[in-house]
């Protein structure tokens with residue numbers, strides 16, 4: 222099946238596309254963490270690079286052995302492979318604050334996590350209730366759920382004093 226995605230790494234927004242197969246359709250992949258695979262050159266805005274060795278690090282052991290076109294730079298092709306084999310996202314949210322000038326503190330992830338794990342991460346964030354004061358950039362959950370990303374604050378919250 223032809224898959225087309227827009228690269229969001231930079232404002233150029235190259236249109237990347239390739240044939241992507243699923244198990245039971247064409248060329249099933251064995252041993253991959255993610256059953257999808259890339260079967261054709263990535264196309265879009267004209268990059269003449271050729272990949273002639275196995276793609277590694279994407280959780281999918283497929284080989285792309287034809288000229289890669291489309292991505293305006295190497296990052297586009299890497300982005301396409303990541304999106305097909307192991308799509309990840311970051312998220313922002315907020316946590317409850319006790320004793321602060323505001324009742325909530327905004328938080329974000331330091332690194333993207335697999336899309337399928339976003340609801341689990343949200344559950345962890347919702348469990349949190351932190352005490353003011355808080356500095357922006359404070360790590361509230363280190364390596365949340367072992368996904369290699371920290372939950373950090375993005376706002377400084379002062380503590381309410383008795384005089385206030």
Ligand code: SF4
Nearest residue numbers: 228231235293294297
């Ligand atoms: S492929 Fe390269 S040039 Fe094109 S949008 Fe992605 S990062 Fe930018």
